[in-house]
Amino acid sequence: MCRGKPRGARIFTNIEREDESYDVEEIVLPSGQQVPPRAGRFRVTPPPHLRDFNKELFYVEYDYPELIVRDAALRVLFNLEREEAQYQIYQWEQTVGDKGGIAVEHCGYALNWSSSPGANGYLQQFVPEFSFVDASTWSSLSKEEEDMAYLPCVPAVVLHFTTDVDTMEILQTKTHRFVCAGTREGVVVDISGERVWIHNRGEKPHFEALGVIEFDSWPGFTLDCGAILAYRERERRRLGL
Numbered sequence: 730m731c732r733g734k735p736r737g738a739r740i741f742t743n744i745e746r747e748d749e750s751y752d753v754e755e756i757v758l759p760s761g762q763q764v765p766p767r768a769g770r771f772r773v774t775p776p777p778h779l780r781d782f783n784k785e786l787f788y789v790e791y792d793y794p795e796l797i798v799r800d801a802a803l804r805v806l807f808n809l810e811r812e813e814a815q816y817q818i819y820q821w822e823q824t825v826g827d828k829g830g831i832a833v834e835h836c837g838y839a840l841n842w843s844s845s846p847g848a849n850g851y852l853q854q855f856v857p858e859f860s861f862v863d864a865s866t867w868s869s870l871s872k873e874e875e876d877m878a879y880l881p882c883v884p885a886v887v888l889h890f891t892t893d894v895d896t897m898e899i900l901q902t903k904t905h906r907f908v909c910a911g912t913r914e915g916v917v918v919d920i921s922g923e924r925v926w927i928h929n930r931g932e933k934p935h936f937e938a939l940g941v942i943e944f945d946s947w948p949g950f951t952l953d954c955g956a957i958l959a960y961r962e963r964e965r966r967r968l969g970l
Contacts (some may be wrong), residue, residue, distance in 0.1 A: 737824070756789070756798065770795045777849030779837065779879050788835070792906065793843075793852040797893040800894055805970060806961060807892045810911040810920050811858070813960040814890070814952070818859065821950045830863040830885065830949035839878035840910040850878070853906050860884040861947045891919045897926065904928050913946040920958050 747761040755763045759780050764771045768787070773796040779789055803811075818832050834887075835858065856879075863885045867875075874881055887907045889900040897919055904915035908930050917926040920949035925942065928934040940953040 733953075736948075756787070758796075764796055764798065766798075768798050768800045769852065770797050772796075776843070776846055776852060776854075778850060779839075779854050780877075787927075788856045790837075790852070790856055790903075791854040793848060803892055803894075806965065807890065807970070809961045809964050810890055810918075810957050813957040814859065814888075817952060817956070818950070821919050825865050825949040827835055828864070830861055831867050832859065832947075832950075834859050836860060838884060838907075839877075839879040840883065840906065851881075853910065854879045855903055855906065857884070857887040857903070857907070858890055859888040861886040861888075861944070861950070863946065883907070885912065886914045886944055887912055887916070888952070889917045891917065901926060901928075901934070905934075914944055916942060916952070918952075918957070920961060923958070925954060955957070 756766050757763050758773070758777045760777055762773060762777070764773065766787075772794050773791070774794045776791060776793055777796065779791060786801055787939040788799045788801055789909065790799065794900075815834065818834075822832065835856055837854060837856045838860070840853040840855070841851060843852050861884060862880070866882050866885070870882060872878065882905070887904060889895070889904060891900060893896050897917060900917045904912075904917055904926075905928060908915050908928050911930075913930045917928075919925065920939070923939045924936050925939060925959065926934060926936050927942075939958060942952040942954065944950055
């Protein structure tokens with residue numbers, strides 16, 4: 730079950746239909762503040778309350794005091810990795826259902842509320858690649874909160890994949906923020922480097938070789954990284970990449 734798709738800040742665009750390119754003019758935050766329409770980090774205070782954005786172009790995140798704009802478009806190889814991960818999660822959903830919780834893709838989370846002067850709001854607002862919210866946490870949300878782009882809760886598990894844009898270092902930092910906020914298990918998968926980085930709450934983060942990952946906090950789900958690599962290579966040959 731895929732719920733809580735992020736929406737974030739508004740992005741106004743002019744679409745040139747002949748070449749399907751986007752001429753993005755500005756990213757406007759809910760407060761009315763504008764930031765450049767390009768990937769990067771921009772100082773924004775106080776913390777914005779991110780709502781809706783065009784996820785076909787950008788993902789918008791916040792790590793006090795910086796707003797982070799990330800390109801949504803990925804190269805084909807990285808999309809192939811996600812296709813197989815999505816399939817494995819779909820298979821889990823068909824087998825287990827949502828009894829133990831809900832798996833979501835590109836769902837935002839608002840972490841660490843601060844009421845201090847100049848920083849009144851959520852200090853971190855991130856969008857993990859995949860995440861799992863356990864049943865007790867999900868049931869604690871109101872109907873209004875369930876529909877928010879950035880859920881005001883902490884997921885039990887976050888799962889990221891490295892890309893040419895999101896490096897291991899960037900994703901380690903993001904995963905660490907989640908674990909510090911209460912996430913129990915965080916994983917960064919580097920298919921090209923054939924390694925995974927695992928950060929469990931209360932344990933020292935470490936690297937392991939690609940393999941099958943079992944999650945204590947995601948009942949019944951295992952991530953087969955070897956199958957993801959095999960699928961990517963098989964599709965790459967088929968597509969002549």
